[in-house]
Amino acid sequence: MTTVTSPLTGRAIGLPAVPDPVFSGAMVGPGTAIDPVRERTEAVAPVDGIVVSLHPHAFVVVDADGHGVLTHLGIDTVQLNGEGFELLAAKGDSVTRGQAVVRWDPAAVEAAGKSPVSPVIALEATADSLGDLVEDGDIERGQPLFAWS
Structure with missing residues (x-):
């Protein structure tokens, strides 16, 4: 059993409320979403593991059980080309739950016309x-956001 914790402070809203059909329809996988507080903040690792994918707007950490957890910072934020995001870890790094991975500003994302709502997805679950x-x-x-068995 893996406990996945919130990478952000904010309000949990669930996937159906995510303003993107791929996430709201759970096509990437099941999970939930966070509407983050609107201040410059750090997104942290939701599990202990290895960073297997890292982009300014999204990262995946795989735990010792092989569970991959995707944290996607905002919706359509790939279109920002990394602007306003600062990587604090590297692909291949071992991270512990709560360790900062990306620094970003949800208010700036919103000001750029994108949603800062951040899905947290259990990949291949x-x-x-x-x-x-x-x-x-x-x-x-x-x-805790969810338990994964």
């Missing part, structure tokens, strides 16, 4: 493999 899914309410960085 099934919906019934997730439990204790948090889909509403305030959440602090590091608090």
